Amino acid sequence: MAASPKLLLYSGTRLSDPSQFRMVVGSLQYLAFTRPDISYDVNRLSQFMHRSTTDHWQAAKRVLCYLSGTITHGIFLPSNNALVLRAFSDTDWAGDTDDYVSTNAYLGDQAVSWSSKKQHGVARSSIEAEYREIANASTEIRWICNLLSELRIHIPTAHVQSGALKVSHVSAKDQLADALTKPLPRASFLHACSKIGVTKVPLS
Incomplete structure (x- = not known):
């Protein structure tokens, strides 16, 4: 997750259909059981399920990009x-x-x-x-x-x-x-x- 600017509840434009955001974050919650490196991001994104915005969706996609680049990673x-x-x-x-x-x-x-x-x-x-x-x-x-x-x-x-x-x-x-x-x-x-x-x- 980007260190700045801070991700806030009211940052960005509210999504007309937040279902995809909620589905992605829900899936990430399961993945966080084996990937401590995304624990903070998932915790933070989960706080916006009731009011998802374009900024929150961009942050979620950033996590997906990170995971795509570290698909071979695990806990040693x-x-x-x-x-x-x-x-x-x-x-x-x-x-x-x-x-x-x-x-x-x-x-x-x-x-x-x-x-x-x-x-x-x-x-x-x-x-x-x-x-x-x-x-x-x-x-x-x-x-x-x-x-x-x-x-x-x-x-x-x-x-x-x-x-x-x-x-x-x-x-x-x-x-x-x-x-x-x-x-x-x-x-x-x-x-x-x-x-x-x-x-x-x-x-x-």
Whole structure:
């Protein structure tokens, strides 16, 4: 998605027949289950289903063009990974100027789980917005730990008090979840995709 100008609810001319836009975005929602690199775009476009415009349709076609050029891409999971769960969380505080609700995201460093969606209400500060998303990411880590435990794969239970869960600051250049909270310039987006693990995969 283009970094500028921002895609807004009332930008562009309203579509007389939004059915094709809705069909495309609905299909992209399914594809986003296996392509974290389009999670933000799909989340953003889904917010315009009730009032679709020409600008929204152009943004959707831009995503389709990107997918057409990366049809051989997938998620690369190295076989020598350490059995440690790490997640990145980020939020774009009040980034949506239509309603000032923050977009938050979390992403595992090996892309086994990710999410990009708007918060339920307006955060009064960037700290509040970040704290909400850290809580979401921690809940997801705890769920994955429980799932692995049922599969008899031992992972320490995620609790801050016991030291099994550590929260650390991550610089912007190393923040993998950044690509799931806002549109990035091309170079930054491609760099983030490579670090997430979305890359060209060999044909089977």
